[in-house]
Amino acid sequence: MKSKDNPHATKLQPLTLQLRLCIFANKNLLFEEFSQVEARMQSKAAAVPTREKLRLLTLTSLFTALTVIGAFIRIPLPLVPLSLQDFFVLLSGNILGPFFGALSQLLYLGLGLAGLPIFANGGGPAYVLQPTFGYLLGFPLASFVAGVILHGRFFRGFSLPERPLSRLILANxxxxxMIFTLGVIYLWLSTNFILGSALSFDKAAWMGCIVFLPSSALKLAVIIFLYRKLQARLAANASLPFKSYPKQSQAIFSENLRSHD
Structure with missing residues (x-):
């Protein structure tokens, strides 16, 4: 009776049986392929921090070199020359974060004190007697402080978080x-107690800080502009690798299926 009521039942039964057998036979294969895909994706994700560290170390060396170049792009002024060093110092903290930003400036200080003539007036251990050495001491601290305020943590890898304008201004x-505080104090102490010349603290603050504030404001504006442009570019490209993951998974899965065949 059932076969008469359902004439297609007898035709569907062999197909259903074949489908069940196919699913049962390939169940272990499917689990194996998906586990391989997951393992490969996890291995790629685990390799990302290493690539980020290599990228950050490369950028650290780059900002060290840029700080060297900035020392020789300067306008001579009484006591303290106007240069582009502080521009690259702050930019290193903005781009690299507090750890690698400060590291780039510590490398700069170390190379200069080791004897390389990369400071504005030379180099070597005796450079600590220069009245302007306090500004150099402020470079690592300035990069670190700007990076901490902007990035919000000690180390977060290579990323430029979106920040409001007020926070960008505050960080820089x-x-x-930091640079001017250490620079002016060291300038006043060095001039009075090492060089033996009379220099009031008011004059040191004027000649070593206040006259540079307009140029510093211009540098800050350029740094904020560059940060926002670069952050927008990275944010626009951030989703591209994730969009390709399904295609990569499908390609790996298909390749493994062909190898089993």
């Missing part, structure tokens, strides 16, 4: 304050 203004 704090970095400038």
């Amino acid at each position: 203004a704090a970095g400038v304050a």
Whole structure:
């Protein structure tokens, strides 16, 4: 009766049986392929921090070189020359974050004190007696402070988080304050107690800080502009690798299926 009521039942039964057998036979294969895909994706994800560290170390060396170049792009002024060093110092903290930004400036200081003539007036251990050495001491601290305020943590890999304008201004203004604070204090102490010349603290603050504030404000504006442009570019490209993951998974899965065949 059932076969008469359902004339197609007898035809569907062999197909259903074949489908069940096919699923049962390939069940282990499917689990194996998906586990291989997952393992490959996890291995790629685990390799990302290593690639980021290599990229950050490369950029660290680049900013060290840029700071060297900035020392020789300067306008001579009484006591303290105007240069582009502080521009690259703050930019290193913005781009690299506090750890690698400060590291780039520590490398700059170390190379200069080791004897390389990469400071504005030479190099070597005796450079600590220069009245302007305090500004150099402020470079690592400025990069670190700007990076901490902007990135919000000690190390977060190579990323440029989206930040409001107020936070960008605060981070870079704090970095400038570190440079000028150490620079003016060291300038006053060195001139009075090492060089033996009379220099009031008011004059040291005027000649070593206040006259540079307009140029520093211009540098900060350029740094913020560059940061926002670069951050927008990275944010626009951030989703591209993730969009390709399904295609990569499908390609790996198909390749493994062909190898089993």
